[in-house]
Amino acid sequence: MGKRIKLIALIFSLLIFSCGKGEKMDEKIIPNRSIGEVPNTLLKKLTEKRIYFGHQSVGFNIIDGINDIIKENSSIKLNIVKTDNIEDFKRPIFAHSQNGINKDPKSKVDAFTNLMEKGLGDKVDIAFFKFCYVDILNDTNVNEVFNYYKSAMMRLKNRYPKTLFIHVTVPLMREAKGPKAFIKSIIGRDHNIVRNQFNDLLREEYDKNRIFDLARFESTYPKGQREARKKGGKYSYSLIPEYTDDGGHLNEKGRKIIAEQFLIFLSEL
Numbered sequence: 001m002g003k004r005i006k007l008i009a010l011i012f013s014l015l016i017f018s019c020g021k022g023e024k025m026d027e028k029i030i031p032n033r034s035i036g037e038v039p040n041t042l043l044k045k046l047t048e049k050r051i052y053f054g055h056q057s058v059g060f061n062i063i064d065g066i067n068d069i070i071k072e073n074s075s076i077k078l079n080i081v082k083t084d085n086i087e088d089f090k091r092p093i094f095a096h097s098q099n100g101i102n103k104d105p106k107s108k109v110d111a112f113t114n115l116m117e118k119g120l121g122d123k124v125d126i127a128f129f130k131f132c133y134v135d136i137l138n139d140t141n142v143n144e145v146f147n148y149y150k151s152a153m154m155r156l157k158n159r160y161p162k163t164l165f166i167h168v169t170v171p172l173m174r175e176a177k178g179p180k181a182f183i184k185s186i187i188g189r190d191h192n193i194v195r196n197q198f199n200d201l202l203r204e205e206y207d208k209n210r211i212f213d214l215a216r217f218e219s220t221y222p223k224g225q226r227e228a229r230k231k232g233g234k235y236s237y238s239l240i241p242e243y244t245d246d247g248g249h250l251n252e253k254g255r256k257i258i259a260e261q262f263l264i265f266l267s268e269l
Helices: 001-017 039-048 057-072 085-090 107-116 142-161 177-187 191-205 214-218 250-269
Strands: 050-055 079-084 093-098 126-129 226-231 232-235
Touching: 039 250, 050 057, 050 107, 057 079, 057 093, 057 250, 085 093, 107 126, 107 142, 142 191, 191 214, 191 232, 214 250
Parallel strands: 050 093, 050 126, 079 093
Antiparallel strands: 226 232
16 A cells, blocks of 8 residues: 555656656747957957866866867867966967866865966956866865855956956756656756856856856857746756757857857957
8 A cells, every 4th residue: 555655646646757857948949149240350359368267077068069160160260279387378368178177166275276376366357267067066066165255356356457357157968857756856866957057146246248158058049049947936947958969068060159158259359
């Protein structure tokens, strides 16, 4: 008898879970923009900047996407170099390097801060880093990590007023489907919920013109629809399945779409 009751409860929960799929979004649909809409004067100014980008694997995906776009747009002449050597910032550069340790978000804050304070903070025009999806999991103390980040960025902003520090939302993962998704919801393993919470704090704290909303673009189809599931009365966004081959990293299609929006954002700063 007890097994039958548990089975009925399981089926009922599954039905409720399934009803959350495919609900219409209330928010305004905003299609992705094209790099062709950006005036060449802005793209040229971007190539004259000294930029530093700290990241891990998804960051390499984005850099690969930028290189894809550059191959198709001869007017974009970014000097992309994998480096954090201060000597390389004597001329215009789009520098990038690995930053911190995955699954340890505070290490990424510390690594970026240390790099700035060792001399790079006075050399760059624009500086930023991004967390990885493995940095924000369901057992992460979101408020603690965010406050640690916010405090460090405030110190850097005050110490280097001529440097523009921008922010990047935490990337998402592809939503599991079917029974796998159901099991994850039951045992509380839907990490995207926590990543969305962190990203909401970021959006509330900083000017939207100073945030590259990576998570939004990862969950937005080119025509503006969102990849989302309604949970607990609130939408949880996830990475568009067609943008990834392994559930988290960006494939060739995904990296190019994200990179295009990234270049548009940077050029309009």
